[in-house]
Amino acid sequence: MRTIMLMNAKGGCGKTTIATNLATWYADEGKRVALADFDPQKSTLDWLEARQGYEGIPDIQAIDATNGLIRPAKETDVVIMDAPAGTHGKAINKMLLRVDTLILPVLPSPIDMRACNRFLTELLNNGRVSKHQTRIGIVANRVKEHTRIYHDLEAYLGHLKIPFITHFRESQNYIRSAEKGLALFELAPAQVYKDIILWDPLFDWLKV
Ligand SMILES: Nc1ncnc2c1ncn2[C@@H]1O[C@H](COP(=O)(O)OP(=O)(O)OP(=O)(O)O)[C@@H](O)[C@H]1O
Ligand SMILES: [Mg+2]
Numbered sequence: 001m002r003t004i005m006l007m008n009a010k011g012g013c014g015k016t017t018i019a020t021n022l023a024t025w026y027a028d029e030g031k032r033v034a035l036a037d038f039d040p041q042k043s044t045l046d047w048l049e050a051r052q053g054y055e056g057i058p059d060i061q062a063i064d065a066t067n068g069l070i071r072p073a074k075e076t077d078v079v080i081m082d083a084p085a086g087t088h089g090k091a092i093n094k095m096l097l098r099v100d101t102l103i104l105p106v107l108p109s110p111i112d113m114r115a116c117n118r119f120l121t122e123l124l125n126n127g128r129v130s131k132h133q134t135r136i137g138i139v140a141n142r143v144k145e146h147t148r149i150y151h152d153l154e155a156y157l158g159h160l161k162i163p164f165i166t167h168f169r170e171s172q173n174y175i176r177s178a179e180k181g182l183a184l185f186e187l188a189p190a191q192v193y194k195d196i197i198l199w200d201p202l203f204d205w206l207k208v
Pocket of ligand 1: 010015016018039083085141142143169170174175178
């Protein structure tokens with residue numbers, strides 16, 4: 001069973017948005033997917049509830065993991081885990097015990113970049129990360145391409161030892177899809193193709 005966690009101690013960087021979209025992508029591929037929500041805000045569970053009104057879209061199992069426990073159904077292929085903001089210290093170690101891949105979203109903003117730096121120091125001290133049992137990749141989110149701050153973020157991420165996988169654009173498509181309980185991949189292709197192509201490097205990285 002594959003276990004992928006979205007984590008960054010900084011709030012609002014896109015953990016839930018990326019978790020729900022990634023879960024849908026795997027489910028569209030025919031995988032049995034569970035979405036485990038560790039956040040007391042329960043945003044992924046809200047999203048799954050909004051999703052229930054549709055027919056003909058793939059099923060995603062909901063796991064309320066706010067008590068720290070996950071019990072996916074038998075034969076689950078992928079568990080996508082949405083971590084809460086403010087995860088630090090021993091809580092990181094506890095959460096990573098069950099994670100083979102960690103995706104860390106970062107926003108192009110000086111506050112977020114500084115917070116990311118501190119969070120990475122904590123992550124790199126984790127035993128599973130230093131032993132390469134948990135693989136980390138960074139994605140930039142809510143990017144306005146051709147802005148100076150995004151170029152600063154690219155330069156910063158380019159110097160890290162951790163791979164910088166891709167960037168996602170600042171786009172209303174994420175907000176529109178989320179409010180309907182859908183993913184980017186479930187909106188009209190003509191509307192979302194510019195956002196979708198930016199996911200390819202992440203899918204390729206996850207396949208390795
Ligand atoms: N690429 C994007 N373009 C536009 N809006 C986005 C994008 N990614 C996320 N958002 C919006 O930014 C807000 C924060 O995103 P999200 O809830 O996914 O972050 P989070 O890291 O899970 O936050 P929290 O730390 O509170 O759990 C949401 O309103 C979401 O719709
Ligand atoms: Mg969230």
